[in-house]
Amino acid sequence: MSPTVARPTDNATGRTDRAAWAASHRVVARLATAEGRAEFDAMVAELHEHIAREEDGLFPASLTALSGDEWDRSMAAWRAAHPQG
Structure with a gap:
């Protein structure tokens, strides 16, 4: 198939x-093509590094830096910007 x-x-x-x-x-x-595959692999590696920085740095820092109300507002804004989840 x-x-x-x-x-x-x-x-x-x-x-x-x-x-x-x-x-x-x-x-x-x-x-x-080999060149195209190499470009794709490089882009995936860059995306992986970007996500890791968010998950290992930005997200944990936001948990300690934001108050409960600030966290609720940020999550509400994210949900409004991403209605399909």
Whole structure:
């Protein structure tokens, strides 16, 4: 069974966004090259380091620096900005 790739669509019309569709194919083709894979691996490593800094530094620091009310306000703001969770 082959994986299904979602087609990028224009949310207003529901039609396939052909430019985005073509761009996604170029990205996949680039990942098939050694250079593209190396770039991807570097980006994943950078993202991992970024997340680690947040989880190991920023988040623990915020627990000690914010009051209960400040924490509640920050979580409410995050939920408002990310309604799908």
